[in-house]
Amino acid sequence: MLPSLESQASRNSSSISVQPEAESIGETVGLSGRLINVAEEERRHLARELHDDIGQRLSLLALNLDILSNEPNLEASVRAELERALAELKELATDVHNLSHRLHSTKLQHLGLPAALREVCRQMAGQHHIDIDLQADSSALPLAEDVSLCLYRVAQEALNNAIKHSHSKRVEVHFDNDHRRVLLQIKDFGVGFDPAAQVDGLGLATMQERLRMVGGTLAIRSIAGTGTELIAEAKTKDSRSATHAA
Incomplete structure (x- = not known):
């Protein structure tokens, strides 16, 4: 709660x-x-x-x-x-x-999540003068609208946190999906933090709730002085349909 x-x-x-x-x-x-x-x-x-x-x-x-x-x-x-x-x-x-x-994001609406992620990474990298390395397959399977929006917002929030709090000059973003699940990983190389102590301050509770709404999960790994990795996973439309049918 x-x-x-x-x-x-x-x-x-x-x-x-x-x-x-x-x-x-x-x-x-x-x-x-x-x-x-x-x-x-x-x-x-x-x-x-x-x-x-x-x-x-x-x-x-x-x-x-x-x-x-x-x-x-x-x-x-x-x-x-x-x-x-x-x-x-x-x-x-x-x-x-x-x-x-x-x-x-009109790109999210019309071109899909990979294109929208490229745009937000490009804008944030240029605005804050950091290196954001995005790996996203443009030929990835299309996602349901609610899943795309959820992961887009999670990516925005996670990138904002990395920029504001990690003091890292490099962030890696990896996006992948198949017929069963979609995975978003965002990793910085900054100061790290205690996830249990900063759930509200970093918007983690909202990210968790967004993912819960699409049947997804959120995992955070952070080590002081090493950096933070956020892993968001959600089911694809086909996988969710199969679960409901069962």
Whole structure:
């Protein structure tokens, strides 16, 4: 049971009709799953707003600044300031574009998980100046939408943790699947940590819940001064169907 969700449910018992004495572990797990689904829908909404509204307005503003900076009668100092502002605006537009795709990856939706993983690894490596080595077979079998989204979010969270906390300049990402199971491994070579002591702070509980929702598991191995390896495993659609049929 996740303490943070349990305490939140207790504080809001009037609005979600929680009865602590009768509440089962399954009900609490179901609540956390619904919260994750609501958060995903909000991510999709924000991504659309950023792309369709904010992104388009920034592009129009950049176009106007570009036209203005090319006016022939501008003073050199004014032109220089306009060009500086235009460069900053283009950088901001790129950041908004990247944020939109982190919130909701169109590559994940249309091209599949390997392509989406390549994009997020490329963006994070460039933004944080680290080496991310991705091994993912582009010809891997297609996954169910919920499994793809689950592993994409787990990869995002694990990479963020490696970048923020491990102090490692190198991260290895390995993705593989077959007709039975899909495996995602993310390994850094940093300071390591105690997984049992930092479940909430590093988003591990959320990763565990995401994987539980698709019948998956999460394992973490960490050694002080050596690094951390995260292993996420889930069943493929065919494997899950066979399990339910049995």
